[in-house]
Amino acid sequence: MKNTLLLAGAGLMCGLAVNAAAPAPELPCRWERLNLDGGGYIGRIVTDPNRAGRVYCLSDKGGIHRSDDGGKSWVMKNRGFFRETHYGVSDLVIDPKNPDRLVAAVGNAPWAWKFWYPGAVMVSSDGGESWKERKILGFPGEGEPGKGWGNRLNFAPDGTLYAATFHQGLWKSPDAGDNWEFVGFGDKFLTNVLTDPDDANRLLVSARELPLDSNRSGGLYESRDGGKSWNRLLEQSVTSLDRAVYRADWLLANCGKEGILFSEDRGRNWRALPVRQEMTRFHQVKFQPGRKPRIWATVPGEGAHLYYTDDFGKSWIQPAADFKQALRYPSDWYMAARKWTRFSALNGVYEITFDPADPDRIFVGDFFTVWRSDDGGRHFTACPHGINTLCVYQVVVDPVDAQTIYVNTADLGLFKSTDGGRTFSWPFRDDKKTGDMLINETSRLLIAGSDHRKLALTMTIDWQNPTVNGFYVSADGGRHWQEKSSGIPRQDSFLTGLVSLSRDNSELLAACGGNAKTSGNVYYTRNGGGSWEVFAPGLPQGRLFGDNWSKMPNLATDGVNIYTATDQGIFHCDRRERQWRRIGTDAFKGLAVRTIEAIPAAPDSLWVGTDNGLFVSRDAGKSFTRASQPGMEMCQGIAVDPKNSSRWFVAVAAPWWTSHKNIPGIYLTVDGGVNYRRLSDMPGEGMAWRLTLDPHDGNRLYVGTNGIGAWRAVIAENGSPDTAE
Template sequence: MVFKSIIAGFLVVVFCGSVVSADTPGYQKVAWQSLGLDSGGTIQDIEICSSDNRVIYAASDVGGFMKSVNRGRSWQVMNDGLKGDFATLKVCDIAIDPSNHDTLYIITGEGFRPERGGVFKSTNAGESWQLLTDELWSYGNGPMRNWGDLLAVDPQNPKHVFVGTARKGVYQSLDAGKTWRYCGLKGQHVSSLWLEKAKGVNTLWVSARGEEGGLYRSQGPMSDWQAILEKTDIWHVTRSPGKDRALYVSAGTQGVLKSTDQDAHRWQQINTGFDETIRCVEVAVTPDCPDIIYAVSNRPKVHGIYRSTDAGHSWLKVPANQDDISRKGWNLSNGTWLGLSSVKCMAIDPIDTDRIYVGDWHAVFASEDSGKHWQVYPEGLETLCVYTVKASPLDPNRLYAGVMDIGIMVSHDAGKTFFHPDSVSNEFAMTWDETPAFAVSNKNPDEVIAAITRDWKNPHDGTLIISNDGGYQWQRIHRGLPPFGILCVAQSDQNQNKLFVTIENHGVYRSLDKGQSWQSCADGLPDTFGKYTSWAPASVHISPTNDSVIYARDRRLGIFKSVDSGDSWTCVSKVNQNATLAFSKENPNRIYAGYYKSGIRKSDNGGKDWQRIFPNEKGQMSCVGIENIPGDPNAWIAIGSAGFAPNQKHIGVYYTTDNGQTWKKLMSQGLDHDVILSMSYCPQTHKLYIGTNGGGAFVGQLQ
């Protein structure tokens, strides 16, 4: 997965329907349940318990820490103590204390904001986590992400723990993580550690990435360092347990380097059999047969695993399984995992060395015959980033989810099962893998419109698609639109042929014939409106009572209003934050805005004036969704996210029955992820649907 950590302020826009005579629900709590999308974020480390090989741990770049007790066949997310800050859910590496296998260490960090993260410890096999320090972190995702062995525990003295960081160098703890001391290599992008004891003296090998990277060695006090390889991009270092005690380094595009001399002064490149464009990121040596070695490559178009049976003198690529190894209709069908996804890490079972595990972009794969045959194990790996989940207003059993790196997911049974349109029949295949927004028809239960792009980081290529059969088949409706990323789509409640979209770097466009033709609506909008930012794409919203009244929002520029279907615009708010907007049909001039950094505001005059209504403290709520409860125009429900800002106070579901004057927090049960991206409400079933940044999607029954 890439960054796999993003869009925390993603827009959810809801226009609330007319009220009918009914008692206002007295909601007290929300009972949450995972929708079970399974798999998701990049699996970048796998560790196997050496005393019980049924127990396996996995690290995700967005979803935190996972555990399996049945050799990977199913997983449980275990993030107790990691929640509250999205950076702590980006786990780079896991280390098991060799003297007590219930004691675990992890290092986390945000690749796009690397000043955040930390080192955590568990003494109950991952059931809960304790922060040891937030001063040491690495890159959990992003372009310089790490998935090497960044933690090392001394097997002779398990209180001695080493950690490699992003740019801060190497640190050591002598008291099992209570305190840390600096050992050196500041400024280096540490990618892996290898700790060994020779002649009674500890030796620590450290690899570092980048043009200024290399391989370094320190002995004894861990303060004096010797440069073994300089100005070399090294991803991983490991030692063979064989007689020759060979040292292997994964040197990126240089492949694998090997040294057998005691001081590691002489090196040879052992790349016979590799593709020319390989990027080697890890080498794993079979414990009981050191001549059998695996190398992992994750370079685009040459992803895969290579196997050597002669200590690296020659390599053969492990073939991709041609059988359909998918256990879900949508999940990596046709068994193309080695060609489709990006292999990140692997682990060899220390007890049964024919069994190997691979972590890739979406799931964990296992082979029991050294890579000849594979099974995919996504069950319980709830690490997806879900932009939004929408329920059909006409059929609550129909759900549409927009998922990062996967695209559109559809359910026709209220979320019990999902399918990916690609697994049915679809011209867009997996190349269109970002779906930031849906417009679900309120007149035709089979109709849904989706905005899709190729890449969340640089969505310079996007399109608009429509399905008229409940999400099975799709066709483009983009003629006349600029070939750039479509960030939001809105459909009129009164006239279903009337659509608006926001387009990266091109502002707002309008269609009066359901996408057959389009025209620009940029008059009055700043030239920079819609300039893309992955954290908060620009959006457009249509009044539920008068579809000539349009609102357009840009994170940096504020909110703009048009009363002539987009022919001209006026700025009505200059608050430069991401916002979630909601409107009341009872009073079309009443607008609620949930802000990313400043909670909920309200306007009673069409956006001309605003007042903060919750919370009173500035910067204490990141509101990512707000909706009216049909039956009472004064009853509203909102949700606060841990978001991208730490120390958020108001996280969870809040409820008001007096038009926003007072709010109470509803009790929450079953929700183990608080970095929430979006919320939608189904009034027929009294259910909330949320998408999270790394925890998949959840449905909550209001009670």
């Protein structure tokens, strides 16, 4: 498939009907996708038995994607999602009585055993083209121990839909997802619910124990009266449960480290299947339709850790053991430059699904994409085209060459495109010494004003050496890098801000969060990173900048005034005085600062995005004025036009804790915040985090998102997108 820019022509619903604030008038624009295919966790794959070639893949942050050509290409199907939690999708089922009706379990919860993050049931009546939110349930969809387990939906023969949730027990719906009633298990961490194809009142519910919650024990439970009473069939913790479609008596219980249990009498009796020595625990254990009695097991670890048995465990076969023979990569995918290496060779097999029409076709979901086999698992081809699952920290456009675009991402580091976003690669792929180090979280990139080939880059965290940061410089557009972090606390400390005080990037400031031994601070270099020192006194002690991208960037400068947003308030420093002083104490009391912005073209001006709107100062922080409308609550990103400081864009995100008064989207003002218009048809409302204005064209805006990749909006000030150049 030719990897071309895709247009997102359809608008997304954002729940405006339930919002109290009146929405801003819309500004027509055209959306273009930057082709950063894949890059995020695929935890569930669903094949449509009614339509040949139709497949859905579900992500922990990228929502739902659909393929109509067997996985060769994908299109995002998130119209109607308006909170970040909607984009963590755990399961999807197709109504057996109406193939156009889909029901999805959505939610997003890191460390799911500690916190309850509200999820929902989403219902589509048009094959996924649009979605509507139904009853709020406990459907967290991201984070251990939830990744790959739980939050499951299942239709009974009589049309009743059951939902097994992480934290809110078992529910049922008599009308395919529109209305719900509680069944039980409010104290359990459920991992699946299976209905019996021969008896609508016969149910199986599996639960797993939680490592930090002894009150939530695992087990397998059976009801023969539609959930009124239950009998415990297994004491063990069950992380996944499967029934053979060709023989309803056969069941598989994945008990993690305790192995695989098999029953051939609907769960009355069980026996452990023998496994190979290296098969110590499992993500998924499933029967394969069309290959009776084949059983597949996916084992955690990097590489094609897929096994099957045709004799109930007496022997296990690993069909794709030789990576170089088994794995195939599209030539235009960035991973093709690192075939069979770390992060690219089937990074953790979380899901395995079978094509009901072709027993040789198998789909696998890993940490970055969907893989497809057409020969029973001996060979797999990566299928990333069109999948938007990357978390993007920053998009930077080369000030000399408009076709050169850099993108900083979580997990996979810095990417570069030289064709306007049609294709991307790691620019450092030939740098054997440093290149692999930068396939991590890279957060801030600066291009020198004096030479566009000179780059400065912060690495927030090194996945190969956890909680180690780094500062790097390149003199050749990113092909080769030097690490220059001397003087910066690197262990257990995050670099979350970077600004330049000189055109050649010799003078730089970096925000370092600090660790248990060293307080967070802003560090200064006068020699391009050769050495770093604390810039100025006056900042409070402690960890100052958090440890995640929700607080970035937290450094800004107009060249003279320097600002930093810490966990203990906003501070200002005159470059000539080098003394930090707190500002905005009254304006930001009780508010969480999400981002700050300053530009050399607007001396003494500071823009501050908070969880309760946008504020602007025109006197270097002495006073602030609210510059946002009702509904613009979670201001997460700001881009100011360097040619007109009264014109700026604001990204309003929608984390789980925001109220329905918050109307997510991207807003534009041309009169200093008096009036706003909201960009139309944004692909992924609530997910916009970081904004970059194209230095070559003020009507081109780049958007980095929290899980659906990077996008470009082409805006027309007169309201007609066709006239935008």
